[in-house]
Amino acid sequence: MILKPDSGIRLTTQMLWEGQRGMDVQADSIAELPFVRAFPLRTADARDRRLADAMGLLMRGLGGLICQTNASRADLMAVVGFLTEVGEACDNKRQEWVLLADVLGLTTAIECYNAPRPEGATPNTMTGPFYRPGAPVRGEGETISLDGVGTPLIFAATVADLNGQGIEGAAVEVWQANARGMYENQEPDLQPEFNLRGTYRSGPGGRLTIRSVKPAGYAIPADGPVGRLMERLGLGTMRPAHLHFRIHAAGFQTLTTHVFDREDPAIDRDPLFAVHDALLADFRPDGAGWTTDFRFVLARSIPDAKSS
Numbered sequence: 468m469i470l471k472p473d474s475g476i477r478l479t480t481q482m483l484w485e486g487q488r489g490m491d492v493q494a495d496s497i498a499e500l501p502f503v504r505a506f507p508l509r510t511a512d513a514r515d516r517r518l519a520d521a522m523g524l525l526m527r528g529l530g531g532l533i534c535q536t537n538a539s540r541a542d543l544m545a546v547v548g549f550l551t552e553v554g555e556a557c558d559n560k561r562q563e564w565v566l567l568a569d570v571l572g573l574t575t576a577i578e579c580y581n582a583p584r585p586e587g588a589t590p591n592t593m594t595g596p597f598y599r600p601g602a603p604v605r606g607e608g609e610t611i612s613l614d615g616v617g618t619p620l621i622f623a624a625t626v627a628d629l630n631g632q633g634i635e636g637a638a639v640e641v642w643q644a645n646a647r648g649m650y651e652n653q654e655p656d657l658q659p660e661f662n663l664r665g666t667y668r669s670g671p672g673g674r675l676t677i678r679s680v681k682p683a684g685y686a687i688p689a690d691g692p693v694g695r696l697m698e699r700l701g702l703g704t705m706r707p708a709h710l711h712f713r714i715h716a717a718g719f720q721t722l723t724t725h726v727f728d729r730e731d732p733a734i735d736r737d738p739l740f741a742v743h744d745a746l747l748a749d750f751r752p753d754g755a756g757w758t759t760d761f762r763f764v765l766a767r768s769i770p771d772a773k774s775s
């Protein structure tokens with residue numbers, strides 16, 4: 468196709484920008500910004516339509532951001548510097564870009580959007596970087612603490628459907644940090660392999676008992692550009708204490724979720740935005756340890772659904 472000439476757009480650049488400074492910017496005037504107008508025209512024949520549309524929306528959002536923040540050249544260079552540092556912080560053990568997506572709430576937003584659950588079902592959350600498939604099978608009431616370090620925890624779980632019927636035979640994968648807030652695969656020299664990980668089966672009534680130690684909250688990696696960003700924003704990097712679960716049962720959508728300690732001091736400021744009222748559990752002192760219970764409610768599979 469023949470592109471419409473955009474010289475007319477270029478001519479209006481100065482005029483448009485002058486009218487756009489400050490916070491009071493209308494969406495339709497952002498749409499008039501030269502590059503916002505030109506981009507969809509220039510990409511009309513793009514091989515990847517979805518990508519071109521997404522980039523057009525991104526440019527429109529960035530145009531609005533420039534106007535609303537009175538962005539300067541120095542601001543642009545600061546952003547370029549920050550993104551460069553994020554890239555430089557990545558290696559085969561560390562993914563600072565994923566961390567950035569996490570702290571911007573993008574990972575949680577994608578999860579909510581792609582794995583919505585009906586009212587009454589347990590919300591799905593991100594998997595996170597510490598999941599390992601193939602955690603050893605554990606019998607009812609068996610412990611996942613292989614080193615015995617920490618304060619004992621008994622986690623009484625029930626897996627049920629939306630009608631309140633227990634689901635027997637569900638596979639319940641659990642993984643958690645230890646009492647120092649460290650996962651087994653973060654310190655392979657200090658913790659036994661598969662420490663604090665296991666796969667249980669729900670029994671009659673959908674019930675199962677996990678024996679473990681009480682997990683501690685932990686900080687997301689704060690020694691890189693994302694950590695420095697959080698610091699400048701006055702945001703904490705501590706995640707509230709939690710256990711992770713992935714539950715599979717025939718005929719139901721797989722549930723990946725967290726269960727959080729309601730009393731954790733960081734419960735209202737999870738840097739990854741994964742906390743949800745329906746994911747809070749009460750950890751009660753019990754003898755020399757702690758006990759808690761939690762009901763996981765699974766939603767039925769959607770025929771032909773692409774995601775769980």
Ligand code: BEZ
Pocket residue numbers: 569593594595596597687706739
């Ligand atoms: C986690 O809870 O294991 C986690 C999730 C995302 C980023 C960092 C940690």
Ligand code: FE
Pocket residue numbers: 595597644709711
């Ligand atoms: Fe975690």
